[in-house]
Amino acid sequence: MPELPEVETVVKGLEPFVAGAKIKQVKTNRKNLRFDFPRNFISTLVGQEITSISRRAKYLIFALGNEKNLLSHLGMSGNFTILDVEADISEIKHLHVEFLLNDKQGKSFRLIYTDPRRFGFMDIFTHQKDCQFLKNLGVEPFGNLFNAQYMANIFKNKRTPIKTALLDQTIIAGLGNIYVCEALWQAKIHPKTSVNMLVDEQGQALLRLEKLTIAIRTILNAAIKAGGSTLNDFHSVKGQSGYFQHNFDVYGREDELCNRKNCGAKISKISQSGRSTFFCPSCQKQSI
DNA sequence: CCACTAACCTGTAGGC
């Protein structure tokens, strides 16, 4: 479930606790999540200081004192929680990884990873360029490389639907189903639009593509500000829910009225490459 | 190389 804003929320929530903390113990309660834990997972971590925590696309990266990094993807239902060392964790369901950490004052606390569906995974890497999960990722939506012309250069000879292209993590990294639907609604682009239709004969980005890049940043910014979205099982580190889901214009709103003034149309739901797409058939006209 | 599907899992919501 977590898309970029949710992962960003987790990173910012964890940061004050884990940055500078030392890893005293690590316990994995099974041999795999989506994938097997790497060999030497525990021995690589124990004894190391977490020097910083950051985000790349939908991944969390814990940088360690030994120049290695712990990589974590939350999949659909993964989550980290900070707990008091005295807290009873015996009844916690789907608890797969337990970290015992010491803060700078030497005080112990726990960081736990829960994940009912186990679509998440963890790995260890040294350099991003050698990490199989990171090396093929596209640009960050908030990075300098992301702009309409970057998209135009990729899109000019492609005929894939824009919805599918925006979910492709090798083009833009961090967007998921919710925010793609929302961004396309904001930019008034039909989700089935062939991406080459957003580029002119000279390979220049059309205005609609400019608007789309702005919409993507706008929607992500708003969601981060709101602390991410909460559907079934995403909670930020401290346990409170994000509340961006109250601001969805199309996602999950099939048959409800479009939020645009004077539109009056009802939101449609279709399936594209196996995922649900929500859009307004009146505001987002099909141009191909 | 691209495009599509199935697969990985569990929980939940809705219909009957």
Next chain:
DNA sequence: TGCCTACAGGTTAGTG
């Protein structure tokens, strides 16, 4: 209540 089905924020692996 319970049973059954469909579906869910993501990504990879396999097929054609």
